[in-house]
Amino acid sequence: MNYTLHQLEIFSKVAELKSVTKASEALYLTQPAVSIQLKKFQEQFNMPLFEIVGRKLYITEFGDEIAQAAKRILDEVQAMNYKSKSYHGQLAGKLKIAIVSTAKYAMPYLLSDFIHQHKDVDLIMDVTNKATVVKSLENNEVDFAMVSTRPKNLSIERIELMKNKLFLVGGDEYTGKPHNIPRYGFERLPLIFREHGSATRLAMEQYIAKHELSVYKKMELTSNEAIKQAVIAGLGVSIMPLIGIKNSLNMFELQIIKAKGLPIETTWNLIWLKSKNLSLVAKAFINHIQENKEAIIKEHFGWLEDY
Incomplete structure (x- = not known):
């Protein structure tokens, strides 16, 4: 042969x-x-x-x-x-990361300088829902994960990154509506959910349960981008992470609807298994995040504090 x-x-x-x-x-x-x-x-x-x-x-x-x-x-x-x-003294190898879908708006900025500085590091990044991200981490298929809700069943190390705020949003038909929507008003809204296994879906369900709200009509879509377009088109409203809707808010395609108990606040974390035998590339990435996260967040996500 x-x-x-x-x-x-x-x-x-x-x-x-x-x-x-x-x-x-x-x-x-x-x-x-x-x-x-x-x-x-x-x-x-x-x-x-x-x-x-x-x-x-x-x-x-x-x-x-x-x-x-x-x-x-x-x-x-x-x-x-x-x-x-x-x-020959070059940092070389694979960096494997799994992130929840909303984290795609943040992780590229955390990676950019590191990847440019180390040309021989190959990046493999899977963008999916929280359940799949946690499974990838648990099965030792990735070095790191970026999540807003830490898995309780895994022994992990973490670096806290930044706040994640989720707001109730509707299309431009909500422009000029009352600043605070009452309970009966919320319960009449057609709600659009993410699929099961999504952290955004979990946050939305926990909010509804905590405030003992009933759901008038429910739709389910499998990505935040699809939900955003559905809300803009007037199909319904949804509780969405602020980080993914900045441009639509600025263009007045989406409107924040104020309601009791909102926004929901969580924290983005970079996590990895405590038992993980980290490669030199993984260790270098941890050092990069620890040394540069504040400057990166301030430069690219300082606008989050305005909401």
């Missing part, structure tokens, strides 16, 4: 995405280039690695075993490259 690392990388990506087109996009290659290398790789085996049924690509059982072996080889090669760079 005489396959190349390039062919291993292509087959591994095709196996992962189950698509030549998606693999070519992910690898920044043309589709014909991927197809040619995939064909050359297949020719070196007596058994099929994949099959096409209809228009769908399926990896065979044998192909799945080869894909797993390819991934192990590629990981080892990457580790060798990191070690070589580290030997």
